[in-house]
Structures are given as C-alpha cells and as structure tokens.
Amino acid sequence: MSIDATKTREAAAMPPPGTASTKKRVPQGHKRLLTRRDRITLGFMAGVPTVLHVALVWVTALASIALAFTSWDGIGFSSIKWVGLDNFKQLFTDNPQFWPAVEHNIIWFVVLIAVPTPLGLFLAVQLDKKIRFSRVYQTAFFLPVVVSLAVTGFVWQLVYNPDTGLINSLIGANKPGHYIDWIGDPHLNLWAVLIAASWRHTGYMMILYLAGLKGVDPSLREASSLDGANEWQTFKNVIFPTLRPTNTVVLVVTIIEALRAFDLVFVFNKGAQGTELLSILITNNIIGESSRIGYGSAIAVVLLVISLAVIIPYLIATFRKERRA
Amino acid sequence: MSTNAAALGKQRTPVRPARILLHTFLVVTALAWLAPLLWAVFAALRPYSETSTKGYVSWPDKLSLDNFKNAFEQSDMLHYFGNTLIIAVPAVLITLLLSSMVAFYVSRFDFRLNIFLLLVFTAGNLLPQQVIITPLYRMYLLIDLPGITVSGKLYDSALGLVLIHVAFQSGFCAFVLSNYMRMLPHELTEAALVDGASVWRMYWQIVLPLCKPAMAALATLLSIWIYNDFFWAIVLISTGENMPITSALNNLSGQYFTDPNLIAAGALLTAIPTLIVYFVLQRQFVSGLTLGANKG
Numbered sequence: 024m025s026i027d028a029t030k031t032r033e034a035a036a037m038p039p040p041g042t043a044s045t046k047k048r049v050p051q052g053h054k055r056l057l058t059r060r061d062r063i064t065l066g067f068m069a070g071v072p073t074v075l076h077v078a079l080v081w082v083t084a085l086a087s088i089a090l091a092f093t094s095w096d097g098i099g100f101s102s103i104k105w106v107g108l109d110n111f112k113q114l115f116t117d118n119p120q121f122w123p124a125v126e127h128n129i130i131w132f133v134v135l136i137a138v139p140t141p142l143g144l145f146l147a148v149q150l151d152k153k154i155r156f157s158r159v160y161q162t163a164f165f166l167p168v169v170v171s172l173a174v175t176g177f178v179w180q181l182v183y184n185p186d187t188g189l190i191n192s193l194i195g196a197n198k199p200g201h202y203i204d205w206i207g208d209p210h211l212n213l214w215a216v217l218i219a220a221s222w223r224h225t226g227y228m229m230i231l232y233l234a235g236l237k238g239v240d241p242s243l244r245e246a247s248s249l250d251g252a253n254e255w256q257t258f259k260n261v262i263f264p265t266l267r268p269t270n271t272v273v274l275v276v277t278i279i280e281a282l283r284a285f286d287l288v289f290v291f292n293k294g295a296q297g298t299e300l301l302s303i304l305i306t307n308n309i310i311g312e313s314s315r316i317g318y319g320s321a322i323a324v325v326l327l328v329i330s331l332a333v334i335i336p337y338l339i340a341t342f343r344k345e346r347r348a
Numbered sequence: 349m350s351t352n353a354a355a356l357g358k359q360r361t362p363v364r365p366a367r368i369l370l371h372t373f374l375v376v377t378a379l380a381w382l383a384p385l386l387w388a389v390f391a392a393l394r395p396y397s398e399t400s401t402k403g404y405v406s407w408p409d410k411l412s413l414d415n416f417k418n419a420f421e422q423s424d425m426l427h428y429f430g431n432t433l434i435i436a437v438p439a440v441l442i443t444l445l446l447s448s449m450v451a452f453y454v455s456r457f458d459f460r461l462n463i464f465l466l467l468v469f470t471a472g473n474l475l476p477q478q479v480i481i482t483p484l485y486r487m488y489l490l491i492d493l494p495g496i497t498v499s500g501k502l503y504d505s506a507l508g509l510v511l512i513h514v515a516f517q518s519g520f521c522a523f524v525l526s527n528y529m530r531m532l533p534h535e536l537t538e539a540a541l542v543d544g545a546s547v548w549r550m551y552w553q554i555v556l557p558l559c560k561p562a563m564a565a566l567a568t569l570l571s572i573w574i575y576n577d578f579f580w581a582i583v584l585i586s587t588g589e590n591m592p593i594t595s596a597l598n599n600l601s602g603q604y605f606t607d608p609n610l611i612a613a614g615a616l617l618t619a620i621p622t623l624i625v626y627f628v629l630q631r632q633f634v635s636g637l638t639l640g641a642n643k644g
Contacts, residue, residue: 061547068551069453072446072518073465079484079515080472086483097486146377149370156371162630163378166385169626169633170619171576173594177601177615178388180608187608189387192405222384227637234638283476286578290598305478309485309583319482327479334474342463 084327090320097314110321121322124299127213131220131300132281139221140273143228148258150229151236165230167223176290179219180206209297216287216298224280228273235269236262275337282330301326392416392613399609415613422610423600425593425617432592435506436574439513440567446514447521448559452551454522455529456537466526473519477579484512488584504586512584513574521566524639528562529555565636568629572622593618 057065091110095103114121146164150157167175182189183205190205191197205215239262247257285302288294294303301322308319391404393411402409419425450469454462488503497505532555540550556563581595588599597618605611626633 057541057547064547065453065457068449068547069465072450072522073468075446075511076469076472076515076518079512080475080480080519081468083480083483083487084472084475086487087479090483149374152370154367154370154374156374160374160378163381165634166382166623166626169572169622170385171578171594171622173576173578173597174615174619177597177611178384181388181391181612182384184608187399187404189384189404192403197403219384222381225381230634230637234634279474279476283478285478289578289582302476302478305481306579306583309482316482316486323479323482326476330475330479331471334471338467338471338474342467 087320087323087327090317091324093317093320095316097316106317110318113318114321114325120299120304124301124304125325127298127300128281128284130213131217131284132278134217134221135224135277135281136274139225140228140277143225144232146225146229147232147236148262151233161229161233165226168226168230172223172286173290175219175223176287179215179222179287180291183215206292207296212292212297216291219287220284224277227276231269231273231276232266235266239265271337275333278333279330282326388612388616391609392616394609396607396609400607415609416617419605419610419614419617423596423604423614425600425614427589428591428593428596428600429621431506431590431596432575432594435509435513435592436571439510439517439574440570442510443514443517443521443570444563444567447518448525448556448563449551450518450522451525451529452555455526456550456555466523469519470523471519473516473523477516481579481583485583498590499587503584504590506590508584509577509580509592512580513577517570517573521570524566524636525559525562528559528639532558561635562639564629565632565639568625568632569636571625572633575622575625 092105092107093103094106094109143164146160150160170178181187185191185202185204185207186197188197188205191203194203195201196203203211206212243261243265244257247261252260283302284300285306288298288300288303289306292298294300294307305319305322305326308315308322390408391399392415393413394408395410395412395414398409399406447469450465454466485503488508489501491502492500493502493505493507494500497507499505502508502511536554536558537550540554545554575592576594577592578594578598581592582598585591585595588596588603591599597614600614601611605614
C-alpha cells in the first residue's frame with residue numbers, strides 16, 4: 024500500500040563499498056561527482072546500522088539454527104555437543120507441550136482472521152461514511168492498540184477474576200462452589216485470552232482498512248450508485264475488490280501477530296495449562312529453571328521457518344511490485 | 349471530481365432512520381469496547397474495604413484517587429518511569445538517525461545491493477522476537493562492559509535494551525523512510541551534487557529536513573512501541589530495579605499490590621503516558637501505522 028513510490032533510476036552507478044573488485048557497471052553520471060570522502064561517508068551511513076541489525080537479528084537467528092542441533096547447558100562453550108536431529112525428534116514426539124502450542128498458535132490465527140478482522144473491516148466501512156463523531160468512535164475502538172499488551176493483560180484479569188471479576192460478578196458465579204475460573208480452567212483460558220487479543224486486533228484492523236478505503240476512487244462509488252447498486256452490492260462488487268492490497272497486508276500482519284503472541288498470555292498465566300504458545304515455550308526455556316538451550320533453539324527454528332515462509336514471499340512480491348512501478 | 353462526490357454525499361445524507369440506527373450501533377459497540385478500561389477505572393477509584401464487603405458490581409459509597417496515589421508511592425513508580433525514559437529516549441533517537449541513514453543510502457543511490465539490503469532490514473523486523481532470543485541472551489551474558497554498565501555486562505543493562513530496540517525497529521523505519529525519500533524530487537540532490545555538496549550535507553541539510561512528517565509519525569509510533577515493550581525487558585533484565593515500567597508492573601503486582609483495586613490503579617498509571625502521546629499526536633500515530641502497514 025505505501026509502496027507505490029515511483030522509483031526513478033538514479034544515475035549514480037557505483038558498486039557498493041567493499042565490492043570494488045567485482046565487475047563494475049558502466050560508470051556514468053554522478054560517479055565522478057562522488058569524492059572519496061563521500062564514498063567513505065556513505066559506507067558508514069549504510070554500514071553502521073547494517074552491522075548492528077545483522078549482528079543482533081540475523082546472526083542470532085542463524086545461531087538459533089546452529090544451536091538447535093546441539094545440546095548445551097549454557098555453562099561454558101566446552102559443554103556444547105552436536106546431537107544432530109535429536110532435539111527435533113524429541114520435540115515432535117516427546118514434548119507434551121509442543122503440539123498443543125502449535126495448535127494454539129494456529130487457533131490464534133484462525134480466530135483473529137475470522138472475528139476481529141471482518142469486524143474491523145465492518146467498522147471501517149461504517150466510519151468511512153463521513154458520519155458525525157467519527158473521530159470519537161475511532162478513538163474508542165483504537166485505544167486498546169495504544170495500551171500495552173501487558174497492561175491489557177492486567178485490565179482483562181480484572182474482568183476475568185473468579186471472585187472479584189466483572190463477568191462472574193454479573194452472572195453470580197463469584198461465590199464459592201459456583202466459580203468459573205476463566206484464567207485457570209484449561210478449557211476456557213485460551214478463549215478468554217483470545218477475547219482480549221481480538222479486542223485489541225479489531226482496532227488495528229479498523230485503522231488499516233480505513234486507510235485502504237481512503238484510497239478507493241470516489242468515482243467508482245458514484246458509478247456504482249448510478250448503476251443502481253445497493254450498499255452491499257457496491258461493497259461486494261466495487262469496494263472490496265479494490266481493497267486487495269490492504270487484504271494482503273492484513274493477512275500477513277495477522278499471521279505475524281499470531282506467531283508473535285506472547286505478552287497477554289505471559290501476564291495471564293505464563294502459558295501454563297491450556298494457553299501454551301511456541302513463543303512462551305522458548306521464553307520459559309530461558310527465564311525458567313531448566314536451561315536447555317539446544318532444545319529451546321529447536322522450537323525457535325520451528326517458529327523461524329514458519330515466519331520466513333510467510334515473510335519472504337510477501338516481501339519479494341512487495342519489492343518486485345515496487346521495482347516495476 | 350472530489351467536490352462532485354462530496355456534493356453527492358451531502359444529497360444522500362437525509363436517509364435519517366439508517367443514520368440513527370448506525371449511530372446507535374456505533375455508540376453501543378464503542379461503549380462495549382471501552383468497558384474493560386472503564387471497569388478498571390471504576391475499580392481503581394474504589395477503596396478495597398468497600399469492594400470486599402459490597403462486591404465489585406455495586407453502587408459506590410466513596411470514590412477517591414487514593415489507590416492511584418498509593419500505587420504510585422508504594423511501588424516507587426517514578427523510578428520505573430525513569431528507567432523507561434533512559435531506554436526509550438535514546439532508542440527512539442538512535443533508531444531514527446540510523447534508519448534514516450540507511451534509507452538515504454538505498455533511496456538516493458542506485459547500488460545493486462539496495463533491494464537486498466532493504467529486504468534484510470524489513471524481514472528482520474517482521475521476525476517474532478523469540479526466534480532470536482536464546483542466542484541473544486547468551487551473547488548479552490558474554491559481552492563484558494566493566495565500568496560502562498552497572499551490571500558490568502550488556503545483560504541487565506539499559507544499554508542492552510537500547511541496542512536491541514534500535515537493531516529491531518530500524519528495519520521498519522528504514523523501509524518507511526526509504527519509500528518516503530524516494531518520493532522526494534531528484535533534482536534537489538542532483539543540484540546539490542553538481543554544486544559540490546558533500547553526501548553528508550545532502551543527507552543532513554536537504555533530505556532529512558524534508559522527511560520531518562515521516563520522522564514525526566515514526567517517532568510517535570516508536571515511542572509507544574518501545575514504551576510498551578514487555579518481552580525484551582522480561583528476558584534481558586534480571587534485576588527488578590532496572591526494569592522499565594511495563595515489565596516492572598508484572599513484578600510489582602506480586603510484590604506490593606495486594607488488592608485488585610490497587611493493581612487496576614497501577615496498570616492505568618502505566619498506560620497514561622502512551623494515552624497522552626496518542627491523544628496529543630493522534631494524527632502522526634495513525635499516519636505512521638499506515639505508512640508502513642506491513643508492520644507486524
């Protein structure tokens with residue numbers, strides 16, 4: 024969506040610093056105008072951020088992959104042992120938390136795409152009608168996105184608490200013997216957290232769709248209403264198809280949110296019984312008592328592979344489109 | 349064309365019943381949306397002694413700000429706000445500086461690796477943090493910084509958090525800023541180049557000032573994200589005293605806050621700075637979010 028910048032070819036054709044020996048393109052235009060100092064400056068400007076980003080993000084991601092094939096207690100490098108696929112074998116067959124975590128991540132995605140996403144789209148369509156107080160409504164739906172997920176977790180605990188919470192107080196389930204333990208019950212807690220997560224996701228989706236709707240050519244609507252289409256027909260046949268780029272972004276954002284889900288669950292019950300997630304399993308491996316680094320890294324690799332399977336095709340498509348533009 | 353559409357829109361407004369229905373729907377939904385937050389405010393305004401006898405769903409006898417005051421004082425919140433400040437301010441500034449430099453490089457000069465470089469940055473930002481945390485945690489434990497950080501390591505230090513925030517968030521900012529810079533007319537920098545201006549001058553005095561709107565939007569977004577960070581702080585800070593406010597809240601709720609009303613007050617206090625930023629800079633915030641809608 025934001026990627027419609029028209030790229031005019033800059034005349035300066037200079038090899039990236041450090042690759043001077045590789046074959047150069049035909050020097051033209053500005054090459055002569057860049058002094059040696061300029062090239063050094065440019066090298067620094069791109070180099071410093073790149074080194075920092077690559078060292079902390081990509082080197083560590085690669086290290087996760089390497090560590091996934093080892094067993095290491097974290098005390099001294101000498102205790103690192105190559106174990107091949109053992110960690111993965113154990114993970115897929117023995118770990119009672121792994122498959123539930125995968126399942127919960129999938130449920131997380133399905134719920135976010137099935138409930139708050141259409142709701143956010145619906146709200147966006149309504150608020151796009153140039154109605155009064157649109158800003159006030161937008162703010163109400165959007166506030167949960169601004170408040171941190173950790174704080175959101177605390178706020179929703181006040182709603183779900185068995186004896187002092189809003190829900191149980193309202194339905195009279197706050198007396199001993201009648202408790203509904205929304206956070207402790209393994210059959211309920213995932214859904215309880217997902218309500219809180221959807222509460223937040225709706226506002227986010229609404230904003231993305233509102234931005235998408237602003238880009239819809241008004242003459243399309245006009246033409247459609249002149250043709251006698253009703254509101255639903257106009258939306259279905261004219262507006263929604265033009266929102267395709269937004270839908271792609273929404274899909275990718277939602278998958279990534281589902282894979283990243285962490286804060287809410289951690290504040291709720293640290294991912295115990297019923298709310299396991301891949302992100303939680305990895306984190307518990309570090310800040311919990313057991314420090315099984317290779318094993319934790321194997322889970323990280325599963326998460327990495329799934330993430331990259333989404334991120335890379337999306338980015339390549341995005342950048343290719345940009346290049347064509 | 350747009351005036352046409354506006355005129356048409358005006359003509360169509362007198363569909364009254366539909367509008368009333370729509371407003372009713374929106375009011376009800378908006379109130380339902382705010383309910384959890386309003387409930388927290390309501391609980392925070394009531395003394396524990398009252399709610400413990402009368403229950404939470406009851407008419408209040410007395411509303412006061414005592415819980416807010418107690419939460420703030422008992423848990424030394426000011427200290428944790430201070431911790432957040434020394435992490436968030438440098439992190440936001442350095443992220444903007446570094447990412448604008450990368451963006452300048454990839455958008456104003458046609459190097460072959462540009463797209464790849466940008467891809468590396470953007471993809472890195474979209475990864476779930478847990479993918480890299482185990483090696484990062486070990487790396488932070490290994491890096492000794494005697495005399496530079498209080499802990500003597502990168503681990504458990506504000507510096508460590510600043511670095512990871514910068515590394516992670518610069519991916520997103522570089523992407524947004526490079527798109528923005530690409531839309532600036534090329535004549536500007538070409539003329540400067542012909543006049544013999546240095547590359548740095550082109551960046552600092554010509555391109556950067558033109559990027560102010562995008563930078564403002566990103567600064568708003570970054571401050572809210574970094575302020576709200578929970579995960580990095582939970583894993584990379586071990587001393588409770590060093591934690592920024594959002595993750596400190598997790599500790600505080602067990603240590604100092606004994607009743608739900610006090611927890612509600614503490615949580616709301618924690619949310620106040622982001623709410624202020626949002627209300628004051630609403631437009632920047634929203635435009636920032638949609639500038640780079642591919643943010644996860």
